[in-house]
Amino acid sequence: QSPESAPDPVTDDQGKLDGQKVRLAVIGANNRGTALIKGFNANPNAEVVAVCDVDSDVLQRTAALINQPSGGKPTTYVDLRHVLDRPDIDAIVVATPNHWHAPATILGCAAGKHVYVEKPCSQTPEEGVLAVQAARKHDRVVMMGSQRRSWPAVIAAMNLVHSGRIGKVSYARTWYNNRRTSVGVGNQVPAPQTLDWDLWQGPAPRRPYVDNIVHYNWHWHWHWGNGELGNNGIHVLDLARWGMQVTYPNRVTAGGGKYRYQDDQQTPDTMMVTYDFPESKTITWEGLSWSPMGAHDTSVGVSFHGSEGTLVVFGQGYTLYDDHNKEIETVTDAGGDTAHLDQFVQCIRNGGTPNTDIQVAHDSTLLTHLGNMAYRTGGLLNINPKNGKPIDNQAATALWGREYEQGWKPIV
Numbered sequence: 001q002s003p004e005s006a007p008d009p010v011t012d013d014q015g016k017l018d019g020q021k022v023r024l025a026v027i028g029a030n031n032r033g034t035a036l037i038k039g040f041n042a043n044p045n046a047e048v049v050a051v052c053d054v055d056s057d058v059l060q061r062t063a064a065l066i067n068q069p070s071g072g073k074p075t076t077y078v079d080l081r082h083v084l085d086r087p088d089i090d091a092i093v094v095a096t097p098n099h100w101h102a103p104a105t106i107l108g109c110a111a112g113k114h115v116y117v118e119k120p121c122s123q124t125p126e127e128g129v130l131a132v133q134a135a136r137k138h139d140r141v142v143m144m145g146s147q148r149r150s151w152p153a154v155i156a157a158m159n160l161v162h163s164g165r166i167g168k169v170s171y172a173r174t175w176y177n178n179r180r181t182s183v184g185v186g187n188q189v190p191a192p193q194t195l196d197w198d199l200w201q202g203p204a205p206r207r208p209y210v211d212n213i214v215h216y217n218w219h220w221h222w223h224w225g226n227g228e229l230g231n232n233g234i235h236v237l238d239l240a241r242w243g244m245q246v247t248y249p250n251r252v253t254a255g256g257g258k259y260r261y262q263d264d265q266q267t268p269d270t271m272m273v274t275y276d277f278p279e280s281k282t283i284t285w286e287g288l289s290w291s292p293m294g295a296h297d298t299s300v301g302v303s304f305h306g307s308e309g310t311l312v313v314f315g316q317g318y319t320l321y322d323d324h325n326k327e328i329e330t331v332t333d334a335g336g337d338t339a340h341l342d343q344f345v346q347c348i349r350n351g352g353t354p355n356t357d358i359q360v361a362h363d364s365t366l367l368t369h370l371g372n373m374a375y376r377t378g379g380l381l382n383i384n385p386k387n388g389k390p391i392d393n394q395a396a397t398a399l400w401g402r403e404y405e406q407g408w409k410p411i412v
């Protein structure tokens, strides 16, 4: 079956389940997928009934984690299209590498499934636009895994910023720091017997298997990933955009490079991006994948700078400062995934729009794409703030979409 001929939609007019458990399939089960299997498994209103992974070892290991209330184990699948064929599955959870995120979301919506898609929700802006269209066309709940949106202290922090507690807020700084090791130089070897390399690649044009890409290091290749900006920048840029109440910028500038190691990584390990918005507001991102010391002695965060004070979101909470940097309060609360996953489940059961609905998700993810597009095309993009598209810039416009393996181009 070709991806363009997905099964007919299975619809229940309101997209609601009248009090039943939401039946989920987790697609992509390794690192993040394992956490999501455990998270949804712990939700009293959800049940993981299927696990799908292109690596049979990962599949067996992760399926074994689940005990269904009925006492059974989830069904296992290698090909996500077979998951979509099952009418008894209400929703899919996509925790594959990034090049699969939007194509799986779009196929899922067409098959009548609600979708929890990991961040970033797309690999290119074009895919993000299509994912929004697919969600609306098929009237599905489509939510992105930017779980900070559901953390109580982060919500309280945003309410403070929006209430004017720190005055007029014109600037937000975001950062991410880590001491990552080198990915080394890979060798072209046969793919492991347990791995279906063709399906792992799916929508991406075919390449030979190289032994330092699976797992995780695909993040650092433009062919499959979106670099640190798409990996960790999305979490904090999403918060910055929420706090600043902005959507599309009018100018994006990017600098940096790949300085630390001589290896196969393509994406920058040192990156600074400035987003200027038409509302006279600016957001910056600083990503250092090799130096662990970030602003305010933290490795990841956002600071909002207002005329009457400053608010720093870090970890699971925030610190509020007055206009002379005197600390007023520090608040921390629950983090994790529980509230975010529950929101997805509740929206499916009871209706409603999740806090990281696909449109919100796309608008935030677009910032990461624009930063990478600026970085890859000379450093400066002028943007149409009405639609987020680069103006008079052929090189950047070429990165709005991407090439697909024949037969895999997403269609809505």
Ligand SMILES: NC(=O)C1=CN([C@@H]2O[C@H](COP(=O)(O)OP(=O)(O)OC[C@H]3O[C@@H](n4cnc5c(N)ncnc54)[C@H](OP(=O)(O)O)[C@@H]3O)[C@@H](O)[C@H]2O)C=CC1
Pocket: 027, 028, 029, 030, 031, 032, 033, 052, 053, 054, 055, 058, 078, 079, 080, 095, 096, 097, 098, 100, 118, 119, 120, 145, 146, 147, 195, 196, 199, 200, 201, 202, 214, 215, 216, 217, 231
């Ligand atoms: N919200 C959050 O805090 C976090 C989000 N993430 C996001 O989750 C995603 C996954 O990250 P991570 O788990 O670290 O990456 P990994 O590379 O460790 O895992 C990805 C998994 O997806 C599997 N896979 C690949 N293609 C398919 C397919 N077509 N069908 C089914 N399974 C497939 C992989 O198979 P194989 O076993 O063969 O590699 C692997 O098991 C990323 O997009 C990342 O951005 C990650 C961490 C935290």
Ligand SMILES: O=C1CO[C@H](CO)[C@@H](O)[C@@H]1O
Pocket: 231, 232
């Ligand atoms: O979202 C994420 C949270 O942090 C992890 C550790 O760096 C990332 O790998 C991941 O993608």
